[in-house]
Amino acid sequence: MPKYEQQVNEILEAIGGEENIDKVTHCVTRLRLALHDESKVDVDKLEAIDIVKGSFSTSGQFQIIIGQGTVDQVYRDLIEMTDIGESSKQDVKDASAQKMNPFQRAIKTLADIFIPILPAIVTAGLLLGLNNILAGEGIFGFISDELADQSIIDVYPQWSGLADMIFVIAHAAFAFLPALIGWSAVKRFGGSDLLGIVLGLILVHPDLLSAWEYAGAVEDGNVPVWNLFGFDVEAIGYQGQVLPVLFASLLLAKIELALRKRVPDAIQMLVVAPVALLVTGLVTFILIGPITFALGNGITAGFLWLFDMAPAIGGLLYGILYAPLVVTGMHHVFLAVDLQLTGSGDGTFLWPILALSNIAQGSAALAVIFLTKSENLKGLSSTSAVSAYLGVTEPAMFGVNIRYKFPFVIAIMSSATAATFISLNQVLAASVGVGGLPAILSILPGDMPAFFVGMLIAFFMPIILMLIYGKLFMKEKL
Incomplete structure (x- = not known):
């Protein structure tokens, strides 16, 4: 008998049934599905299932956050209980790509190259x-x-x-x-x-x-x-x-x-x-x-001009936009710009902002611990925050922050503030590294003090704003 038979049946019912699944695979923490029609998914019903810690749709894939270890067993039970059959990650990617427009496919191609x-x-x-x-x-x-x-x-x-x-x-x-x-x-x-x-x-x-x-x-x-x-x-x-x-x-x-x-x-x-x-x-x-x-040098010169002539505006805009770019997958475009900047200049001013955005998303997720009664959500918040602090923000963003909206907005506000500060101080990274707390290792030595202040802003500002928001505007805990 499958270990998670009841939960798998509930998941199938919430996503529109077995017939709505084209392909399915899984990664370390999530089920990845190519669905025929995502409009059939009942997100509230899905996320009410005890083993489900969140869900989101990106790049033509619908992903259900289950958790490390558990997701492997859930996937095996799903395959055993249905006639869907096993699929590789590439199978799911190929099936998902068919639902993308040309622009989305171009972004996906860049991601497939750089990842x-x-x-x-x-x-x-x-x-x-x-x-x-x-x-x-x-x-x-x-x-x-x-x-x-x-x-x-x-x-x-x-x-x-x-x-x-x-x-x-x-x-x-x-x-x-x-x-x-x-x-x-x-x-x-x-x-x-x-x-x-x-x-x-x-x-x-x-x-x-x-x-x-x-x-x-x-x-x-x-x-x-x-x-x-x-x-x-x-x-x-x-x-x-x-x-x-x-x-x-x-x-x-x-x-x-x-x-x-x-x-x-x-x-x-x-x-x-x-x-x-x-x-x-x-x-x-x-x-x-x-x-x-x-063309590449022209793009580099454009970014250099913006951050040289109006560093506060450049930092503010990129600090605001980076997290939404991750949601759309367009952040992979800027990896190419980062590599161009590090390869042809003295360093990149964009990548440090990425690192601060990751920290801010992690802190916003972490603060949810103090605003929720759900032990399930507390566990997801803490583990996804650690992941974000180490450079992987998707669990925090899609599993917690975007799910409740206000943590995502607060994280963006904090990221923009920290980004403006380091841009005014002309902080540069010598290379692309781990986009979280370890990012300071990639910062030029003379810029480390200013970047450290930016890290403090990105770390503490979301927590403080989340607690204030919870105190003033939340009538009951999540």
């Missing part, structure tokens, strides 16, 4: 943060003016070798970022991921002028060029760039797939990869690279 490389980027960011602590100037500024311009390795030179090694290990993911993106993008577009890696490495080949040296070379008038039949093509690399490799990967995958359909199997190894890489490389250096390089 697989996030572990490498975040790991590199954390290690780069450790290197910043060792090598960053101003780390001792709070002690005395004499030490204000010195780093730890200036004061303790025996640590310099370790700092250099950490930098090499940490910086590799950013130095060869096009290779990571090429691998993930070509795979996502249906091509050979190995060719994607090769494409990315081509774009950062050491014989090319580094993208980081391009501006200086233009100023000096010595940008290297290839002469192709009377036309000059700049021989520049695309280190730290995102757009060139994205568009080049799409072209590579399309050419590869077209060739595989037309070239006989016996000679595919001799024809497909060489032709696909050669054509993609030529088109990228001649056309795709220059256009997207200019």
Whole structure:
């Protein structure tokens, strides 16, 4: 007999019956369903079930929060009690994608490309943060003016070798970022991921002028060029760039797939990869690279202008918008901007705001503990808050804050306040890291004090506002 037979029957009834389910799978904490018609879901009835801790819809999927461990058994019981059959996460994604409009599909494509490389980027960011602590100037500024311009390795030179090694290990993911993106993008577009890696490495080949040296070379008038039949093509690399490799990967995958359909199997190894890489490389250096390089730098310059000319407005707007962007999935677009900023500038001012938004969402969820009588909700609030403090906000946002609305609004208010403060103080992160309390490791040493104040605002302001709201406006506990 299934362990959660009654609850599974109640879930099925609340979501419109077994016949309303197209595909179903699960992750660590949630059931993920592609439904035929989400309008048939009775959310109030669903969330009244004792094992259900919340629900939300995103990117064409309806997700039911059950909890770690329990969700695995509930999924097995659901499969046993119905004729739906097991599905993979990709099956559910594919089924969900059919219900999306072109814009949503474009956002989903970006997410599918960047999410697989996030572990490498975040790991590199954390290690780069450790290197910043060792090598960053101003780390001792709070002690005395004499030490204000010195780093730890200036004061303790025996640590310099370790700092250099950490930098090499940490910086590799950013130095060869096009290779990571090429691998993930070509795979996502249906091509050979190995060719994607090769494409990315081509774009950062050491014989090319580094993208980081391009501006200086233009100023000096010595940008290297290839002469192709009377036309000059700049021989520049695309280190730290995102757009060139994205568009080049799409072209590579399309050419590869077209060739595989037309070239006989016996000679595919001799024809497909060489032709696909050669054509993609030529088109990228001649056309795709220059256009997207200019576009990427233009986007970066636009954000730099806004945060330079009106930092309070820039910080306030991004602080307000980031959490709603997560709800729509559009926050993945800004990961590309963050990587562009860290790759071509002195650091990113957007990612620190992301980290503060996560903290604010966690604190708003945590404060619900003091406003509810439900032990179930208290457990969900505490665990989802911890998750948000460590960079994963979906359980807090969808399971608690959006569900009751006012915690979500209070979290956004707090995030915007903290974001405005750090933007006025021009806080920069050297890299993308863990977007929560550990984020301070990725902040430039001289900006850590200001960011710490921003963290205090993001941590305590939601709790205080939630308690005030509960005292003044809530007639009874949740």
